[in-house]
Every structure is written in C-alpha cells, then in structure tokens.
Amino acid sequence: MSVEINNQPQWLSSQDLDNIREKLPILYVNVVPVRIDNTGKISHVGLLLTVSPDGTITRSIVGGRVLHGELVRDSISRHILKDLGPVAFPRIPVSLQPFDVIEYFPDKEVTGYQDPRQHAVALSYVVAVTGECQPSQDALDLVWLSVEEASNEKVRSEMYGGQDRVVRSALAHAGCLL
Amino acid sequence: MSVEINNQPQWLSSQDLDNIREKLPILYVNVVPVRIDNTGKISHVGLLLTVSPDGTITRSIVGGRVLHGELVRDSISRHILKDLGPVAFPRIPVSLQPFDVIEYFPDKEVTGYQDPRQHAVALSYVVAVTGECQPSQDALDLVWLSVEEASNEKVRSEMYGGQDRVVRSALAHAGCLL
Amino acid sequence: MSVEINNQPQWLSSQDLDNIREKLPILYVNVVPVRIDNTGKISHVGLLLTVSPDGTITRSIVGGRVLHGELVRDSISRHILKDLGPVAFPRIPVSLQPFDVIEYFPDKEVTGYQDPRQHAVALSYVVAVTGECQPSQDALDLVWLSVEEASNEKVRSEMYGGQDRVVRSALAHAGCLL
Amino acid sequence: MSVEINNQPQWLSSQDLDNIREKLPILYVNVVPVRIDNTGKISHVGLLLTVSPDGTITRSIVGGRVLHGELVRDSISRHILKDLGPVAFPRIPVSLQPFDVIEYFPDKEVTGYQDPRQHAVALSYVVAVTGECQPSQDALDLVWLSVEEASNEKVRSEMYGGQDRVVRSALAHAGCLL
Numbered sequence: 001m002s003v004e005i006n007n008q009p010q011w012l013s014s015q016d017l018d019n020i021r022e023k024l025p026i027l028y029v030n031v032v033p034v035r036i037d038n039t040g041k042i043s044h045v046g047l048l049l050t051v052s053p054d055g056t057i058t059r060s061i062v063g064g065r066v067l068h069g070e071l072v073r074d075s076i077s078r079h080i081l082k083d084l085g086p087v088a089f090p091r092i093p094v095s096l097q098p099f100d101v102i103e104y105f106p107d108k109e110v111t112g113y114q115d116p117r118q119h120a121v122a123l124s125y126v127v128a129v130t131g132e133c134q135p136s137q138d139a140l141d142l143v144w145l146s147v148e149e150a151s152n153e154k155v156r157s158e159m160y161g162g163q164d165r166v167v168r169s170a171l172a173h174a175g176c177l178l
Numbered sequence: 179m180s181v182e183i184n185n186q187p188q189w190l191s192s193q194d195l196d197n198i199r200e201k202l203p204i205l206y207v208n209v210v211p212v213r214i215d216n217t218g219k220i221s222h223v224g225l226l227l228t229v230s231p232d233g234t235i236t237r238s239i240v241g242g243r244v245l246h247g248e249l250v251r252d253s254i255s256r257h258i259l260k261d262l263g264p265v266a267f268p269r270i271p272v273s274l275q276p277f278d279v280i281e282y283f284p285d286k287e288v289t290g291y292q293d294p295r296q297h298a299v300a301l302s303y304v305v306a307v308t309g310e311c312q313p314s315q316d317a318l319d320l321v322w323l324s325v326e327e328a329s330n331e332k333v334r335s336e337m338y339g340g341q342d343r344v345v346r347s348a349l350a351h352a353g354c355l356l
Numbered sequence: 357m358s359v360e361i362n363n364q365p366q367w368l369s370s371q372d373l374d375n376i377r378e379k380l381p382i383l384y385v386n387v388v389p390v391r392i393d394n395t396g397k398i399s400h401v402g403l404l405l406t407v408s409p410d411g412t413i414t415r416s417i418v419g420g421r422v423l424h425g426e427l428v429r430d431s432i433s434r435h436i437l438k439d440l441g442p443v444a445f446p447r448i449p450v451s452l453q454p455f456d457v458i459e460y461f462p463d464k465e466v467t468g469y470q471d472p473r474q475h476a477v478a479l480s481y482v483v484a485v486t487g488e489c490q491p492s493q494d495a496l497d498l499v500w501l502s503v504e505e506a507s508n509e510k511v512r513s514e515m516y517g518g519q520d521r522v523v524r525s526a527l528a529h530a531g532c533l534l
Numbered sequence: 535m536s537v538e539i540n541n542q543p544q545w546l547s548s549q550d551l552d553n554i555r556e557k558l559p560i561l562y563v564n565v566v567p568v569r570i571d572n573t574g575k576i577s578h579v580g581l582l583l584t585v586s587p588d589g590t591i592t593r594s595i596v597g598g599r600v601l602h603g604e605l606v607r608d609s610i611s612r613h614i615l616k617d618l619g620p621v622a623f624p625r626i627p628v629s630l631q632p633f634d635v636i637e638y639f640p641d642k643e644v645t646g647y648q649d650p651r652q653h654a655v656a657l658s659y660v661v662a663v664t665g666e667c668q669p670s671q672d673a674l675d676l677v678w679l680s681v682e683e684a685s686n687e688k689v690r691s692e693m694y695g696g697q698d699r700v701v702r703s704a705l706a707h708a709g710c711l712l
Contacts, residue, residue: 012201020198023190024246027203027299039607040626068202068297071289072279073573091625092574094660095633095708096279100531101250101301111249119246121205123279126628165533172528174629175456175467177521217429218448251395269447270396272482273530277451278709289709304450343711350706352451353634355699368557376554379546380602383559383655424558424653427645428635457606457630457657467605475602477561479635 011067021118028122029075030102031062032170033084035144036128042176045150045167046129047159048083048139053116057140058160061167063122072096076125083139089131098123099173102166113162126170147171151178189245199296206300207253208280209240210348211262213322214306220352223328223345224307225337226261226317231294235318236338239345241300250274254303261317267309276301277351280344291340304348325349329356367423377474384478385431386458387418388526389440391500392484398530401506401523402485403515404439404495409472413496414516417523419478428452432481439495445487454479455529458522469518482526503527507534545601555652562656563609564636565596566704567618569678570662576710579684579701580663581693582617582673587650591674592694595701597656606630610659617673623665632657633707636700647696660704681705685712 012020020026033046047059062083066075073092080090102122104115135142149155151171156164171177190198198204211224225237240261244253251270258268280300282293313320327333329349334342349355368376376382389402403415418439422431429448436446458478460471491498505511507527512520527533546554554560567580581593596617600609607626614624636656638649669676683689685705690698705711 016201020202022246023194024198024202025205025244025248027205034628036628038626039605039611040628041607042628066203066299068200069283070203071281071573072299073575077573091662092572094568094570094574094576094662097275097277097633097707098279099275099629099631100528101274101276103250105247121244121250128625128628169528169531169533172456172525172533173631175525177525177528212450214450216448217427217433218450219429220450249395251397255395269484270394272390272392272396272398272484273455275455275529277453278706306447306450347706347709347711350634350703350711351453353703355703355706372557376558378602379550380554380558381561381600381604383561422559422655424556425639426559427637428655452635453631453633454635455631457632459605461603477600477606 025119025121027066028104028120029063029066029072029079030122030124030166031076031080031127032124032167033062033080033088033090033127033129033133034174040128042147042171042174044144044146045171046084046133046142046144047150047155047167048135049141049143050139054160056160059143059155059158059163060160061163072123076127080127080129083135084129084142085132085134085136087131088129088133091128091130093125093127096123098125100124100166100169102162104161111162112165115161124166124170126174147176148178203297203299205244206282206298207241207244207250207257208300208302208344209254209258209305210302210345211240211258211266211268211305211307211311212352218306220325220349220354222322222324223349224262224311224320224322225328225333225345226313227319227321228317232338237321237333237336238338239341250301254305258305258307261313262307262320263310263312263314265309266307266311269306269308271303271305274301276303278302278344278347282339286339289340290343293339302344302348304352325354326356381475381477383422384460384476385419385422385428385435386478386480386522387432387436387483388480388523389418389436389444389446389483389485389489390530396484398503398527398532400500400502401527402440402489402498402500403506403511403523404491405497405499406495410516412516415499415511415514415519416516417519428479432483436483436485439491440485440498441488441490441492443487444485444489447484447486449481449483452479454481456480456522456525460517464517467518468521471517480522480526482530503532504534559653559655561600562638562654563597563600563606563613564656564658564700565610565614565661566658566701567596567614567622567624567661567663567667568708574662576681576705576708578678578680579705580618580667580676580678581684581689581701582669583675583677584673588694590694593677593689593692593697594694595697606657610661614661614663617669618663618676619666619668619670621665622663622667625662625664627659627661630657632659634658634700634703638695642695645696646699649695658700658704660708681710682712
C-alpha cells in the first residue's frame with residue numbers, strides 16, 4: 001500500500017486535517033519567488049495579494065503543505081504551479097538545504113511567526129522564476145517589488161504572521177539585505 | 179488553548195500516531211553526534227547500537243519526532259538527552275539551517291532512505307557533544323568511531339535505511355568526506 | 357619549502373601587502389561573536405569598539421586576513437584570540453560553510469560593503485563564545501548587545517563599511533532577524 | 535583609481551603571480567557543473583578532460599582565480615564561460631553561500647586537497663547548466679557522467695588533488711551521495 005501512496009500524494013478531508021493539526025506539527029514549504037539578473041542577483045521579489053486567515057487583504061509568499069507521499073521537490077513545484085501558474089518556469093534548487101526553517105505557532109509570542117490554524121514548520125527556499133507568472137488560485141494578484149520596495153515598512157506591514165521576516169531572511173541569504 | 183499546547187509538547191497515543199502516519203509526512207530531526215578538536219574539526223562520530231524496526235541490531239544516529247508545540251531546538255535537545263543522556267553537553271547549532279533534509283519512505287526505492295512505518299522528513303544536523311554520553315533509552319551502547327571507521331563498508335552495512343548516507347552527508351558538510 | 361610554509365603561516369611586510377592589495381582580492385574571515393542560551397539561540401551579539409580606517413570610533417565585528425599557509429579554522433581561532441582574548445572559549449563551527457561571503461571594495465557603490473584599503477572577500481561565520489572576553493588588541497572595549505539593541509538604527513550607524521549588514525545577515529541566518 | 539579597477543578586473547603577469555603565491559592564499563571559485571531534471575535533481579555531472587599540473591591527463595571541475603576587482607558572481611560566470619563556452623546557460627546561484635570552502639595546499643597532507651603551485655582557497659558551488667557546453671580553453675573534452683559514474687573508483691582515480699572529493703561533497707549537498 002505504501003508504494004501506491006508514495007506515487008499518489010494524498011489529500012486530506014478538512015476534518016482529518018483539523019484533527020491532526022492538534023496533534024502534530026504540519027510540514028510546509030515556503031517559497032520566496034524572485035526575478036534575477038544573469039549573474040543570479042535578485043532584482044525583484046514576487047508577493048501575492050491574498051486574503052489572510054483573519055480576513056484582511058495581505059501580501060504573502062508562496063507555500064503550503066507537503067502531502068503524504070510527496071517529495072519536497074515536488075511539493076515546491078506544486079505550490080509554485082498553484083500560486084504562480086503553469087508557465088512561471090521556476091528554477092527549483094539543486095540542493096534541498098533550506099535557507100531557514102520557519103516555525104509558525106498559533107501564539108505569535110513563541111517565535112514571532114504566526115499561523116492561527118496550527119503549529120507548522122516550513123522549509124524555506126528562494127526560487128528564481130523566469131517565465132510569466134499568473135496568480136492562479138486564491139490570490140488576487142502577484143506584484144513584483146524591487147528589493148528596496150520589498151524591504152520598506154509599508155510593504156512589511158501588509159504581510160501577515162511574520163512573512164515579512166521570511167522575505168528579509170531570504171534577502172539576507174541572497175546578499176540583498178538592506 | 180494553543181498557548182498551553184505550545185508550552186506542553188503533546189504526546190500521541192499509538193493509535194493516533196498510526197492513523198496520522200497514513201495521512202501526513204511526520205517531521206523528524208536527525209542528529210549526527212560528533213567529537214571535535216579545539217578548531218571544530220570532527221575527530222569522531224557517535225553511533226548508537228540499537229534494535230532496528232526489522233529486529234536486527236544496527237548502528238544508528240540520534241533522532242526522533244518533533245512534537246506538537248515543540249520548538250525544533252527543543253526537539254534536538256530532547257532527543258540528544260533521550261539518546262545520549264543528561265551530561266552529553268551538546269552544542270546545539272546557532273542556526274536552524276540543516277545540512278540536509280532527509281526524506282524517508284516505506285518504499286526504499288523512492289529516495290534510498292527507508293522507514294517502514296511512515297513517510298518522515300528529517301531536518302538533519304551535526305551536533306558536537308563535549309560531555310560524557312550514556313545511551314539511556316532503547317540503545318544498547320554508544321560507540322565513537324574515527325572518521326575512517328565511520329566511513330568504511332562494514333560499518334556502513336550495519337546501518338539501516340540509508341543512515342550511513344546521512345552520516346557521510348554530515349561528514350561531507352563538515353569537510354571530512356573520505 | 358611549501359611544507360614548512362604550511363606549518364608557519366607567513367606574515368607580510370607592509371610594503372608587500374600594499375603591493376599585493378592592488379593585484380589580488382585578499383581573503384578574510386569575518387566573525388560575529390554571540391552569546392547563546394542552552395538551546396543555541398542567540399541572546400547577545402558582541403561588538404568591538406575600535407578605531408576605523410577613517411579615524412572615527414566605531415563598532416565592529418571580529419575578523420582579519422587569512423595568512424599564507426593558514427587553515428581557515430586556525431584563522432578564525434587566531435582572530436578571536438586576537439580580538440577577544442585567550443579565555444573567550446569560542447565554539448569554532450563544525451562546518452566551514454559560511455553563512456555569507458562578503459565582498460568589500462574601496463568603492464562603496466559596488467556591493468555596499470567598503471574597505472578603503474583593498475578588495476577583500478570575507479568568509480563570514482557566527483561563533484558562540486562561552487568564556488570571558490577581553491578585547492586585547494586595537495579594540496578599546498567589547499560590548500554585548502541584545503538582538504534588539506544590535507539591530508537598532510543608532511548602533512547600526514556606528515558601524516563602518518556595511519558591517520551592520522553583516523551583523524543583521526548573521527542574525528537572519530540564526531533566525532533572529534527583527 | 536580603485537573605482538576603475540573595480541570595473542576592470544586586473545590580470546597579473548606570471549612573475550607577479552608567482553611572487554604573490556608565496557605570500558598570500560589565492561582566492562578561487564570551484565564550480566561543479568551539473569545537468570538537472572525539472573525538479574532540480576541532478577542527473578549528470580560534467581567533468582573536463584584536462585592536462586593537470588603534473589602533466590597527466592585528468593578529469594577536473596570548472597574553476598579558477600577570482601581577479602582583483604571582480605565580483606564572485608562575475609568570476610563564476612567567467613570561469614564557466616572559459617571552460618564550458620558561451621552557450622552553456624548556467625544558472626548562477628541566487629545565494630553566494632557556498633556548499634563548501636576547499637583549502638588547497640602544495641603539501642597534500644594538510645587537507646587532502648592539493649595544488650602544487652600555491653595555497654588556494656576555493657568557494658565551491660554546484661551550478662546547473664542548461665545549454666550546450668563546448669570545452670573552449672585548455673580542456674580537451676567535456677564528459678557528462680551519471681551520478682553513479684561520477685562516484686565510481688575509476689573516475690575518482692582520474693581526478694587530481696582531491697577534486698573527486700569536491701565532486702562527492704557537491705553530490706552530498708544535492709542529496710545524491712551514493
């Protein structure tokens with residue numbers, strides 16, 4: 001049975017997921033999509049306009065759960081496909097070493113990263129995309145911001161749950177922290 | 179409620195865990211314990227003698243599940259305490275960036291890393307320990323091997339599920355791959 | 357001859373160094389010294405009060421040249437000894453993978469990191485120190501700052517040549533970016 | 535003057551370089567060129583057939599000196615251009631964090647990495663290339679090997695100065711160590 005599961009990552013019912021969320025940390029991937037120049041240097045950061053868990057409109061990065069039986073590489077690809085569309089042409093990293101491991105808790109005080117639904121642990125990657133991006137699900141729009149814009153206070157205040165810190169940690173990793 | 183959960187990492191019943199294992203990847207930490215000289219260079223690798231899931235006696239590294247509400251740092255500490263005893267004096271890494279993310283599947287063919295019980299994803303760290311190590315639970319013994327010994331074919335064949343590759347990946351990260 | 361050189365890292369005359377500085381990038385190590393709690397989390401960042409190349413008093417991190425024939429590990433140890441004294445008890449990293457590679461140029465516009473004397477490339481590490489630190493050469497004092505203090509604008513403005521960004525990049529790597 | 539130098543990386547005469555090699559470690563970049571599938575996983579490793587410093591024909595990776603005034607990113611690009619030709623279409627990494635820092639000494643005993651000419655320190659990267667590769671200078675040929683082939687003893691014995699270990703360290707970093 002396990003072999004078939006491995007080849008068919010499994011979706012959960014809402015109720016199953018709710019039950020599990022109270023019992024185990026949920027594995028996530030976080031992806032900060034970027035545009036780069038031909039030397040690999042970041043020129044722009046892509047942020048989605050989405051509706052956050054508390055109902056306000058916020059900017060957010062790409063990401064979501066890793067499914068049962070799903071490889072982390074495939075999960076990164078799937079979430080980019082889901083959030084940026086089929087012709088984003090992402091450059092999935094050669095190494096799975098993340099630039100950071102982000103720990104989200106319902107209580108913001110624990111780590112500063114908040115997810116009201118659950119304890120989630122996100123493997124976080126910077127992924128360059130070279131194609132056209134079309135926010136294709138849940139998101140209202142995708143906006144490319146310069147490194148300066150992505151770092152300014154106004155944009156940071158429009159991100160939820162500490163995702164602005166994920167973005168800046170990504171920029172630091174890429175040598176672009178202001 | 180969530181706040182209390184955060185402060186009291188939660189244990190699961192066997193049945194709960196069995197149910198969840200069929201539905202979500204389980205988050206693990208893997209720790210390769212090492213002895214270092216005063217410049218940080220690895221001199222020895224610590225391997226536990228344990229009984230593997232299939233009943234044979236094998237060598238293994240330190241590790242286990244991250245609990246609901248538990249910080250990754252605390253999970254690393256807890257598993258070292260569990261496997262190496264209370265006076266191992268581990269140097270928990272300053273950064274949570276793992277040297278690798280290891281994906282275990284019931285089917286060995288998927289990644290070469292095997293866990294017959296579950297799909298598990300292990301954040302993997304090299305942790306120097308400076309105190310006395312006493313295998314305190316499940317393990318029969320702890321043996322310190324030189325880098326050469328830890329890399330030889332006989333020792334590698336005594337490790338289960340690809341853990342020999344985790345060890346060598348750790349050695350590579352530390353500049354000690356033979 | 358080379359073997360002897362390897363065992364005796366070689367110092368250069370000022371004139372030799374001046375000549376070389378115009379011809380090759382100079383290899384440096386940068387060390388951000390930190391105090392950690394028992395789970396490895398940074399509590400404080402150590403900054404030296406030093407006289408900068410332009411004559412003003414500034415805060416700075418630990419670092420300096422890698423000598424001919426000197427291992428990077430030994431260079432990290434030597435610069436910590438030089439700047440923090442003999443009983444700092446640093447935990448030299450197990451892996452030489454730096455959190456960042458910082459490129460200093462005489463012209464601040466190139467990368468934002470400036471060294472008026474030379475093109476230098478610094479392998480950058482976060483190093484926890486557990487002993488007493490005594491600024492022992494060149495530095496007037498060593499001050500331990502909380503993560504909040506080390507991140508504030510006033511402290512940042514007292515650092516030269518972009519070293520404030522090195523500190524924040526180190527904090528980002530350690531999961532402490534504010 | 536420095537500004538101009540920054541924009542025109544400077545070449546050295548042979549004699550200048552010989553003099554400096556006795557006085558300072560020389561900064562290098564090492565690049566392990568790879569072919570990847572659409573999830574970023576390595577399928578093949580590219581090795582050059584070159585004439586080694588001791589006159590024998592050997593397999594080697596891409597790399598060379600970082601010039602005065604040259605950015606590390608530009609140096610990576612330049613050496614790939616030099617060794618793999620103008621249409622290799624490399625994906626220069628978004629982050630300069632290398633997977634390893636390799637220390638070459640004339641004496642093989644120091645680190646196991648040998649360069650008879652000098653003490654060199656190489657920032658080492660895995661770089662996926664997506665175009666046609668034409669060994670364009672010094673190299674006789676470029677051969678793409680599977681991960682298995684690149685790891686076997688025969689191929690390893692054809693690499694000089696520990697470069698086989700650089701390749702395997704790269705494979706470990708990318709999750710492909712056998």
